Amino acid sequence: MITIGRLARYVGVSIKTIRVYHAKGLLPEPDRDTSGYRRYGADDAVDLIKIRTLADAGVPLARIRDLRSATDEEFQQALREIDDELTDRIHGLRATQGRLHRLAAGHLTLLPAEVDAHLENLARWEFTPRWVDLQRDLWILVFAAHPDRATALFHDQAETLADPALRRLFLDYDHAHDLDADDPRIDDLARRIAEATRERYESDDPPELDAASDIPALIQDTVNASSSAWQRLDTLIRAHLARR
Amino acid sequence: MITIGRLARYVGVSIKTIRVYHAKGLLPEPDRDTSGYRRYGADDAVDLIKIRTLADAGVPLARIRDLRSATDEEFQQALREIDDELTDRIHGLRATQGRLHRLAAGHLTLLPAEVDAHLENLARWEFTPRWVDLQRDLWILVFAAHPDRATALFHDQAETLADPALRRLFLDYDHAHDLDADDPRIDDLARRIAEATRERYESDDPPELDAASDIPALIQDTVNASSSAWQRLDTLIRAHLARR
DNA sequence: CTGCAACCCTGCCCCAGGGGAAGGGTCAAG
């Protein structure tokens, strides 16, 4: 009959772990020798190996304890469930690994490939890196918050930018960043953008506003904070559009 | 600027989680509005998504915090390490899954296929199920405790049982279980076993005794506990062998 | 304007699955 330390070394767990399993009723307390030391037999070691196999599979100790008093039927059923959970966890870890790779590659999380392509187009069309980064942030948020509507919203935006005249307006918006807040070109640009927006969305609700609820507002606030010219431009455009 | 609840829903975490990240320095505390509510911007959301990607990969929060102040070089290096750890974890989970399958199949943990085959042979040779189970326990322990020596030890034992005359002795041992402790056949059997053992291992140390250290003793104690006849048989054999 | 639901705040204790330390007893070898 061996001591707790030997048993622990055999099975490859700590002494503490064994004592915890006793305390939680996973492994019955064995008899003690005359000096009060726990003494274990082979069946304890076998039990402990079973417990560790389940624990390594992520089964909570309480469930392992309950399984001790289960019928063979129930036990097999439980094993199947645990196996399925394990499979799911493996898939989950692989998905996380994929996200990790994208984080490493710079575009920090799951954006559909077409969005990445679009962002590269922006750079080619000579939008500033600042603008491209803001757009990336925006799409990440939109896809995180409204994965269902994000694709449609994105397609609308990509279409808009495919039109050279409309693209010009966005480029001007981009470059307005460094103007003085009271530059008259801002008033002109606001008028032109409001006009184009009304033209493009003859109905009164452009998809950006209703679809992604307040995420664009969130982005817009951040955007505005980086340039007083942009802030004024935003205010002017809203005023134009509100005036029907 | 959005509230904590909105941010939480966007990113798919609980409010509590965000507050914990603030408390642990993972995510800087944002400014408060007039009523003391935290108000977040888009960059907070992007940061939070990054944090969650790492946390989902199992990176401890303290390490994520430290990574916030790392150079790009260090960050990429860390990502590679995390990726490797993830790969290891996936492999580990698959190994656990394999052990789980064997547990489900009855032979409760990793026994080499040849040991399983051997145990089936025992049943065919008409050893009792009780004996086969004891042998299974023994080999599980031996392979768990001394994987390096277990194979050689096992081959020795398998060889021994391949000899019909020696096998006869083990069968007699098995069936002695139900004899009275003072049955004279036990004395006879003990003598024959001691003789055969000496014959087989002309040197004085049979591999069982030195190789697997005290595991056989562990098994033997358990074995003896189940039958006073076995207990006496064991004592007699030891006495015979000790007398050179 | 008043209610009331849905938010938000802080501070506190709880969980698993142990780790580690304190403070003490036991055993075997030299």
Add this chain to the structure above:
DNA sequence: CTTGACCCTTCCCCTGGGGCAGGGTTGCAG
């Protein structure tokens, strides 16, 4: 007879949050 390696119990610590109490705020409906 000491020394080192064991063992015993009890206690607090850690992570990654969950949940509750007890309070303040906001916005919308009646």
